[in-house]
Amino acid sequence: MAALSTARAALIATTVGLDDEQAGESPTAGALCPGGLIKHVASTEENWLRFEVSGPSAMSHDLPDGVTWADLAAGTAREILQWMTDHRNDFRMLPGETLAGVIARYEQVAARTEETIASVPDLAAVHPLPQAPWHEQGAVRSVRRVLMHVIAETAQHAGHADILRETIDGRTAT
Template sequence: MTTAPASEHRRAPETERGALIAELATVRAALITTPRGLSDAQAAERPTVSALCPGGLIKHVASMEQGWMRFAVEGTAAMKYDLPEGVTWADIEAGTAREIPQWMIDHENGFRVLPGEGLAGIIAGYEDVAARTEEIIASVPDLSATYAAPEAPWEEGGSRLSVRGVILHVISETAQHAGHADILREAIDGRTAT
C-alpha cells in the first residue's frame, strides 16, 4: 500500500487512474496513521456511545473496499445480500427476523476486533486489500462501465453504479472513517492523527 507523505500525494498525477489511486492512498494513510501507537487492547476499545473501535474501523473499511472492488470487476453478482427463506428486509430492520444471514453476522464482526486479532495483523490485511485495489484501478478496462446496484435497502432501487463512482465511494467512505478513527483515538488517549 502506498503511504507516501501527504505532500507527495498532492502532486498532480498524470492520469485519472493515477489520481484515484493517489487520493485513495492519502485517505488510507490518514486511517492507518490514527491508531499508530495503540496497544491491541486499545485498538479494540469502544470509547464512545457507538459500537466503533479503531481496529474494527480498519477491518470494516478493508472489507467494504474488497467488496466494492469485486463489484467493479464482476458486476452486480459480486455483491449479493441473500436473506433466509421467509425473512424480509422489514424483518431484519425491525429486529424480528427468526434467522440472521451469515453475511450480516460477518459484517457486524467486521466492526470488532475479535479474539486473536491484533492491530498489526488488521493493518497488514488492509495493506493486502489496498495493493489489490490499486491493481484493479490500474487495469479495469473501463471506469465508465456500469452495473445494477446490489439489491439492498440502502441502495436506490433500479440505480446503476459506474466503476468510477464505486471508486469515488470507497475514497469518500475511507475519508469519513478516518475522521471517525480520529474521534475514537482522542477519546482513548487524547491524541489524534494530526
C-alpha cells in the first residue's frame, strides 16, 4: 500500500498552488486536465475496489440503466453516446466542481481503499472479470493484481499531470 500512497501523493502534488480554473485547463492537444485526472483516478480506484469486494457485477454501475457491456459492444448509438459522455466527463472538471472538492473525494476513496485492503484476508483471492469487449473471455483478477493495476494507473496519470502542470505554469511537482 506504500507504493499506492506514494503514487497518490505524487498525483495530488501536481496540483499544489493551482486554482480551480487552472486545475480544469487542458493545455495540451488532448482533453486531459489536472483536476480531471484526479477525478478519473479516484473513480478507477473506487470501481476496482468495488470489484474486489462484490465481484464483476459491481462494475456494471458505470453503464446506463439496463445496458450491459454486451449491449455496448453491439452498440446502439444512444448507449454508446451516453457511456462515452459519462466516461469523458470523468477526465474533466465540470461546472461547479472545485479542485478542493475533487481532492477531498479522492482522499475519501483512498481511505476506503485502505480499509478494504486491510480487511482482505487473502490477496490471492480472485473474481472473474465482467464481460466486456476488452476483457479476455473467462479472465479473472486477484486482489493483488487489481492493486498493481491501480498503482500503475495512478503513477501513469501522475506523470501526465506533471506534464500538464508544467505546460500550465512552468512548474512541476518534483
